[in-house]
Amino acid sequence: MSRATQIRVGTVAAAAAGVIALAATRPVSAVPLLVCFAVLLGIAAVAAAWPGVDDISVEAAQLRRDSEARAAIRTDSGRHRTPTPQSPHSQSPHSQSSHSQSSQTRRHRWDRACTHHDGVLAAYGAYELDPAMLLRYPGMWDLSAQEIMDFHDALELAGTLRTEQFTDDSICQEYIDSIAILRSAWHRADRFARSTGTSQLGDDDARDCRRALKLLDHANGTAGAERAAYLQQVISTVDRLTERGIVAKAPTIHAALEAQARKALSA
Missing domain, CATH: 1.20.58 (Methane Monooxygenase Hydroxylase; Chain G, domain 1)
Known part of the structure; x- marks a missing residue:
């Protein structure tokens, strides 16, 4: 117990003892006695309520702990903050290398798509250039067949998206995707024409x-x-x-x- 706390307890005890003594002896008349009671009780109440050094220290320590906890939270939040996007000029060499490799991969896929596109055009051209194919498989021009309609739609889309040179943008990816659709549609159309012959x-x-x-x-x-x-x-x-x-x-x-x-x- 600190010195201040001991004094506070002693003061309360003395005031209480005075109240008891006055109540027992009644050395004065009723009115003065009541005044003395009020004074002693007031002293005891103030001494009991007055904060001691220990109480202040506890509150100060708690405030310090709260402040340190908030500071730690701010520091931790700063560590996990999303970094500000960098401009292309400020990208690290590793990022630039990754972007270059990605572009080369898309270029390779675009080249393959062009090759597949040309292959489909050549295969379809056989139906238009060879009179025997034209007469043997007329189903290739049956626009009421779903397989044939799908093929012509895919052929038109691929032709619209194809560019003369490689461009590393969204159109490039759309063209690559369209060729995958075209190849699938061509296989179905070719199979339909060959399997039906002139039966339709x-x-x-x-x-x-x-x-x-x-x-x-x-x-x-x-x-x-x-x-x-x-x-x-x-x-x-x-x-x-x-x-x-x-x-x-x-x-x-x-x-x-x-x-x-x-x-x-x-x-």
């Missing part, structure tokens, strides 16, 4: 396709005027099928067949 056509249309294929075979086995005659019949049949919407208009095939017929006549 009406009797007359299917018969014309088969007849034109036979005429083409005969033309490849002959020469001169006979070859030219067979080729002209193939051209006429293909023209009729094109007009009816059975096969796509193929000006390259038409021109190639006519050139072969003229060459056969002049031989």
Whole structure:
């Protein structure tokens, strides 16, 4: 117990003893006695309520602990604060290296996408450049088939997104994604055309396709005027099928067949 606390306790005890003594002896009349009681009781109350050094020290220590705790929280919060984004010029060499590697990866993927795109165009071109493919698999132009519609939609999208040179931006990624869709759509369309053949056509249309294929075979086995005659019949049949919407208009095939017929006549 501190010195101040001892004094406070002694004062309270003395005041209490005085009250008891006055109550027992009553040395004065009633009014003065009441005044003495009030004074002694007031002294005792003030001494009891007055804060001691120990109480102040406890409060000060608690305040200090609270202050240190808040400071620790602020320090810890500072350690975990999200760093301010740096400009590209202030990036570390490691960050710049990672960005460069990422760009090179996208460039590699873009190059592969272009190669796959060209492969699909070449495979599809066979249907438009080879008269035998045109006549044997007319399902490739059946726009009522979901597989064919999906392929043409994917082909148009890829063609829209393709750029002449690599650009490291969002369009590059969109183009790469579109080629994945295009390849899948092409495989389904090609499988549909090859699996259906002329089975989806009406009797007359299917018969014309088969007849034109036979005429083409005969033309490849002959020469001169006979070859030219067979080729002209193939051209006429293909023209009729094109007009009816059975096969796509193929000006390259038409021109190639006519050139072969003229060459056969002049031989």
